[in-house]
Amino acid sequence: MNKHQPLLARQPIFDRDMAVYAYELLCRDSHENRAIVVDGDQASSQVLLRAFTDLSIGEVVGEYKAFINFTRNLLLRTPPFSRTQLVVEVLEDQIVDNHLLASLGQIRAQGYTIALDDFTINSSSFKMLEYADIVKLDVLDLTDEELRYHVDYLKPLGVTLLAEKIETYEMLEHCKSLGFELFQGYFLSRPQIMSGRKITENRQTILQLLAQLNDPSTDIQAIEHLVAQDPVLSYKLLKLINSAAFHFVCKIESLRQAITLLGLIQVRSWITLLSMASIDEKPRELCVSTLVRARFCQTLGEAVSSTKRGDSYFTVGLLSTIDAFMDAPIDELLQKISISETIRDALLYYKNVEGKVLEIVKLYEKADWDNIDWGWLEEHGVEASALSHFYTESLVWVTSALESLVFDAK
Structure with missing residues (x-):
């Protein structure tokens, strides 16, 4: 290395x-x-x-x-x-x-x-x-x-x-x-928890949507129906998918078309992000840093696992800040969302490859180079130069994606 x-x-x-x-x-x-x-x-x-x-x-x-x-x-x-x-x-x-x-x-x-x-x-x-x-x-x-x-x-x-x-x-x-x-x-990545505080109606509605959205049994038709109930969410999703971040030659005009081209897991992730971005009183940077982390997890995950689609890694990065969005401990929130055991273990215990990738990405964000497991990365064919490239590529990629994300009153 x-x-x-x-x-x-x-x-x-x-x-x-x-x-x-x-x-x-x-x-x-x-x-x-x-x-x-x-x-x-x-x-x-x-x-x-x-x-x-x-x-x-x-x-x-x-x-x-x-x-x-x-x-x-x-x-x-x-x-x-x-x-x-x-x-x-x-x-x-x-x-x-x-x-x-x-x-x-x-x-x-x-x-x-x-x-x-x-x-x-x-x-x-x-x-x-x-x-x-x-x-x-x-x-x-x-x-x-x-x-x-x-x-x-x-x-x-x-x-x-x-x-x-x-x-x-x-x-x-x-x-x-x-x-x-x-x-x-680093306070932004943590929930602002107050004694006796209840999840607001805005957050409760979004949490219910996330629970349905991330349920593995929810099919394409059900997701289409969920998104169709929120015209603003539908508009933002289609605008995002047609942005420079995705490089599609043809214009995407329906959610079903987006799912066909991107895959169900990735579309779920993007709807999750757009939903969390609409939460009241949350700073824009929380969405930005979440998106950078998700993309970084995806590119690093694809490298260590030799896969062309790192959708599960993207999802792990995306959900890793849900506690800061919802102002509640992440373990309590995950009990209300039917996500896979792999993603749950990665988020809570840094288990499996997804968890290891998330742990490395979070250390990198803090410039805590000494605690990054460079030996594990080397064993999986990733050099330090590649890690630096993945991070800076994520910053550039997010800039393109953000052109289509709307942060009203943030």
């Missing part, structure tokens, strides 16, 4: 309304289940080159900004990339001297946005605040008292405060109350 193939992942950064503000692009060199020394210059350079040259930045982050880590060596050179989308993120362990400060001044003067990563106030770090637009605070690394102290110190300076490593809904709300404007972390 190629141990030095660049790996790229992205993590969304949200504003107070839970709309995407930007993505941070992540890279590491470690492909082994042990700690190794990472070359920061190489990692950052690989992300820059992959995002701006191997791919177009629009394919990676769309219209949003891209936060990319910059080491001291990279900061001392003028970044030759788009100042409208690139956010220069200064890593926390850089030596702060006159050379670095002068470079930050030049970068700022050229119109780039500068963010300070994992910032803590000390005798040298405060000197960079003059050049900073955004300051990122690690909510897991700071006590609540320290967090409040930093907020009180930084807010009068006019910088935008970003809370990173938010892993719970409660911490998100707490940081909002402190005055943070931007938020980053």
